[in-house]
Amino acid sequence: MPDNREIIIEATQRLLQSHGLARLTTRDIARGAGVAEGLIYHHFKDKAELIFEVVLERVRNTKDVLQNLPLQVGTNTIKENLEEVLHTIYRGHYEIVPIICSMFADRRLHIRMLEIMKERNLGSQKAIEGLTVYLAAEQRLGRLSGNINPQAAANCLWLISIQSAMNDNLMENAVNDTDVRRQISDYVQTLMAGMAPSDKTGKIKKAKK
Amino acid sequence: MPDNREIIIEATQRLLQSHGLARLTTRDIARGAGVAEGLIYHHFKDKAELIFEVVLERVRNTKDVLQNLPLQVGTNTIKENLEEVLHTIYRGHYEIVPIICSMFADRRLHIRMLEIMKERNLGSQKAIEGLTVYLAAEQRLGRLSGNINPQAAANCLWLISIQSAMNDNLMENAVNDTDVRRQISDYVQTLMAGMAPSDKTGKIKKAKK
C-alpha cells in the first residue's frame, strides 16, 4: 500500500530539480505523482506547504548531523569535525537553496513561507544551535580559544557553508567533492588560525603608522 | 523628451527590488513607468528580455563595490577597515536579494545571465579580488597573520556578509544599522581572533583524549 503523501513529496522533489519552481504547476505534480490534483490539497494545506515539506525532508539529514554534533565533543580534531559539519551543511543545502530562493522570488510564497516557519517554530537559528553548543563545549575543554564567542563563530561557519553552496549553485561552479572539500578546508583553516598577527592576544593592534 | 525605454527599465528595476520577479506583471511595470502596457513590446521582444536587461545592469554594478578598498592599506585598524567592507557588501546586496532570488526562479534567465557573465568576465571572484589584494598587502605590512591565505580569508568575509544580507532580507529580520553593525563586528572579531586555542601556532592540536 503506497503512501500517496510520500509519493507526492517525492514527485515534487524530482520535478523541482528538473523544472525549477517558477514553472512547476500543481497539475504537473499530480501527473508526476500519478494522483488526482485534488489529493494534493487533502495532504497539504496549499502548494507552499508542499514545497516546504520537500525542503524540510531534504534538510532533515543536515539537522540531525548538527543536533548530534555535541556527541563529537573531544573526539577527532576540531578541524576534522568542523570540516565535516561544513561539508554536511553544504551538501544538504546545495540543491535546496535555489528552491528556497525561488519561493522568495514570489511575494505570496515568501509571505506564506514565513508564516509556516513561524507556525512550526523553525528558522536557521534553531539549526545552528547544535553547532553553538558543540563549540562552547570544546571551548570549555580548552580545544577552542576562550577569546571567541561560540554563537558568533557558529554563525560564521553556517553562513559560509550556506553561501558557498548557493554561490556554487548560482554560478554553476564545478562541484566535485574534492574541490568542495578543499575549499571548505581552506575556510576552516582561516577561521581556526585567525587573521590577527601571531603575537596577538585577542586584542587588535592599532596601525603603527 | 524622456526616453521611454530607460523609464521602463528603471521602473522594472525598482519593482523587482521591492516585489520580486514572480508576481511582477507587465501591467505593474507599465503602471510604474507611467506608460501603456503595449509600449513594452515596442522596446523589448518580450518580458524576459526586459527583465534580463535590468538584471544585467545590476550585475555590472556589483563588481565596483570593493574596488577602492586597496587604498585603505595601512590606515585605521584592520578591524575597522574590515567592518566597513563587510558593511558595504551587506548594504550593497541587501537590496538586490530579490533579484538574485529571481535568477534562481527562472531557469532561462539564469542561463542567459551566466553566459553574459562568462563573456564579459564578470563574477564574484572578480569582485573579491580587491579584497584579496588588500588583505595580502596588510599581510606584507605585518598587520595580518602570515598563516592565513588571503584569498580564502577574502572569500570568508565575502560569503559571510552576502549571506547575512540574504538572511536578514528573506527572514524579514529587523535590520536597523546598529544591529547590523554589531553583528558584523562580532563576525570580524571571530575571524580576527581565530578559533584555535591561544597557544596556537597555526597548527591544530589533537584531542588529548
Added chain:
Amino acid sequence: MPDNREIIIEATQRLLQSHGLARLTTRDIARGAGVAEGLIYHHFKDKAELIFEVVLERVRNTKDVLQNLPLQVGTNTIKENLEEVLHTIYRGHYEIVPIICSMFADRRLHIRMLEIMKERNLGSQKAIEGLTVYLAAEQRLGRLSGNINPQAAANCLWLISIQSAMNDNLMENAVNDTDVRRQISDYVQTLMAGMAPSDKTGKIKKAKK
C-alpha cells in the same frame, strides 16, 4: 448511543446560521458534527436533502413566535406590548437571516421549500395571525384607534421588525440590546402617533396650495 442523524442536522443548523450556505462544505459539517464526511451520505441522499431538512425545521418553529400574544390583550400599555412583540420577532429572525438568504441563493431549495409550506399551510400570514387577532381585540377594547385595519397594522409591524433584523444582520451593525430596543421604540411610537397632523380624523388633508 447518540443518533448521528440528529447530530448532523444540529451541526448543519448551527453552521448555517453562522456561516451561510454558499461556503458551507460537507467537510465543515462533518467536522462540526464530529463524524466522517462519508457518513452524511448514509443518512441523506445528498447535501441538498440535508440542508432542506434543516431549513424545514427552522420554518416549522417560526410560526410559534406570536402564538401567545393574544393572551396579553388589555394588559400593560399597548406600546409596551407592541415593543415586546417587535423585539421578539426581531430576535427570532436575526439569527435565521443567513438561512433565509440561502433560500434566495439556491433556486431548487427555494422551490421545494415553497411546496412544503403550501402543503402544510405554513407561511408568514399564519404567523402574523396572532398579532392581527391581538390588535383587533385591543381595538374592540378601545385601546387602539378604530380607524386602522388590524391586518394592515399587523403586517406593518411584522415587516418592520423582520427587515430591521435583516438589515442589522447583513450590514453588521452593532446590535446591542439597548440600541435595538430604542430603535424599536421609535418605530412603535411613529406607528402609534400616526403621521397625519394632530387635527386628523383619519382623513387626509389636501395641500392648501
Added chain:
Amino acid sequence: MPDNREIIIEATQRLLQSHGLARLTTRDIARGAGVAEGLIYHHFKDKAELIFEVVLERVRNTKDVLQNLPLQVGTNTIKENLEEVLHTIYRGHYEIVPIICSMFADRRLHIRMLEIMKERNLGSQKAIEGLTVYLAAEQRLGRLSGNINPQAAANCLWLISIQSAMNDNLMENAVNDTDVRRQISDYVQTLMAGMAPSDKTGKIKKAKK
C-alpha cells in the same frame, strides 16, 4: 462600437434572473456577453464588483426618485406622494433583493460587498435621506403631525416597502400592480392614521383595567 462593459453588465443582469447567483459562473457571464472571460476582470475588480454594479444600475432609478422627493413638498396629498415612493422602492427592489440576499449567503461575497459599500460610501441610510428631508419639510408645512420623528418615519416606510418586496419575492406571491398598490395603500393609511385611539394627543394611554 458596442461598449463591452455595458454588454457584460447586461448579460449578468439577464443571467442573474434566469439562473440565480449561486449557480452563475464568470464563464457563463463571458459566454452570455460574447466576450473573453478575462475581459470581465479588465472592467471589474472581481465578480463581486460586477454583481454589485448590476444591483446599482437597477437601484439607480429608485435613488433618483428618492432624491427628487423634496421637490414634491407641498404638492398632491401626502398619501399620494408616499404611496408613490413606496411603490417605487418596492418595484425597484423586487428583483434586486434576492440577488443581494444571495450575496449574503456567501460569506466571502458578503464581506466583499460590505467592503465595496464602505469604499463607495453607500448604504440604505443614504437612500433614505431624501425621504427624511421630505417628511421634515412637510412637517414644517403642517401637513404632517409634529409628534413624529421624520427619521424614524422614513425608516418605517423604507423597511416596509423593502420587506414587502422581499416577502412577495420569497413567497412568490402574485404581484400584479393592482394588488401591490392596494397593499401599499393600506400600509400608508395605517401609518398616516396612527394606531393610538382617536382622542390621543401623542401620549399613550395606560390600560384602564
Added chain:
DNA sequence: AATGAATGAGCTTTCATTCAT
C-alpha cells in the same frame, strides 16, 4: 511611437461525492 481593450490558456484551489476497508 503609443495606447489600452481584448484575448484565452493556464493557474491554484474548492468541494460534493464515491468507495475500499
Added chain:
DNA sequence: GATGAATGAAAGCTCATTCAT
C-alpha cells in the same frame, strides 16, 4: 453503520501578448 483517502470537474482569477486605432 462508519471512516477518510481519493477523485475530478469546475470555480474564480491572472497575465503575457496582440492588435486596431
